[in-house]
Amino acid sequence: MLIVLVGLPGSGKSTVGRQLARRLGLPFRDSDHDIEARIGCSIREFFEREGEAAFRDIEQEVIRELTQVGPCVLATGGGAVLRPANREQLRRTGCVVYLRSAPEELFRRLRHDSQRPLLQVADPLQRLRALYEERDPLYRETCHYVIETGRPSVSTLVNMVMMQLELAGVLQPRP
Numbered sequence: 001m002l003i004v005l006v007g008l009p010g011s012g013k014s015t016v017g018r019q020l021a022r023r024l025g026l027p028f029r030d031s032d033h034d035i036e037a038r039i040g041c042s043i044r045e046f047f048e049r050e051g052e053a054a055f056r057d058i059e060q061e062v063i064r065e066l067t068q069v070g071p072c073v074l075a076t077g078g079g080a081v082l083r084p085a086n087r088e089q090l091r092r093t094g095c096v097v098y099l100r101s102a103p104e105e106l107f108r109r110l111r112h113d114s115q116r117p118l119l120q121v122a123d124p125l126q127r128l129r130a131l132y133e134e135r136d137p138l139y140r141e142t143c144h145y146v147i148e149t150g151r152p153s154v155s156t157l158v159n160m161v162m163m164q165l166e167l168a169g170v171l172q173p174r175p
């Protein structure tokens, strides 16, 4: 079983994904992590040196590979849904959960973060709002389920995802 998490930067894909994998006894994979292993530097450095298009090419390859490695929880990069090929591949091969967060909430979480290249701008909140406008429809098109992340803690969100997967018959109900 492949469970895929999509959502904006800071929506909790890595944090929720890691805990979800532990609870389900599945390996946890993070496409950003595999990309960094492949390019041999941070995504931020690669963006600055090679540009976004080169990054998206590598991201597409890594996503194709990660959807074929067998059962796991896969956290995708925030921009993975930009390419139609990725949207199709993720939706076809996995059970896709969209962790939806309002841009204002993401701004609160990420305002001290210096690693997310798309947010290294004068007005990160405005940037997050623009990213939300552009991507919310793409996350919805890709996903099977939407989970609102505004208030719940990470462990509550893990329970919410598990409950949703049980209701859908993707997971066996817990005794």
Ligand SMILES: Nc1ncnc2c1ncn2[C@@H]1O[C@H](COP(=O)(O)OP(=O)(O)OP(=O)(O)O)[C@@H](O)[C@H]1O
Pocket: 007, 008, 009, 010, 011, 012, 013, 014, 015, 016, 032, 075, 076, 077, 078, 109, 116, 149, 151, 152, 153, 154, 157
């Ligand atoms: N539900 C939540 N409540 C409060 N803080 C959260 C929640 N989910 C994530 N966080 C915090 O927000 C920050 C970003 O989370 P995380 O790195 O998991 O996001 P991400 O979706 O993987 O981002 P990216 O797309 O950039 O990889 C972390 O510091 C994390 O601890």
Ligand SMILES: O=C(O)C1=C[C@@H](O)[C@@H](O)[C@H](O)C1
Pocket: 008, 009, 032, 043, 076, 077, 078, 079, 080, 116, 117, 118
């Ligand atoms: O939102 C995005 O476009 C990105 C999010 C990160 O997860 C990384 O994949 C990269 O920084 C690009």
Ligand SMILES: [Mg+2]
Pocket: 013, 014, 015, 030, 032, 075
């Ligand atoms: Mg992440």
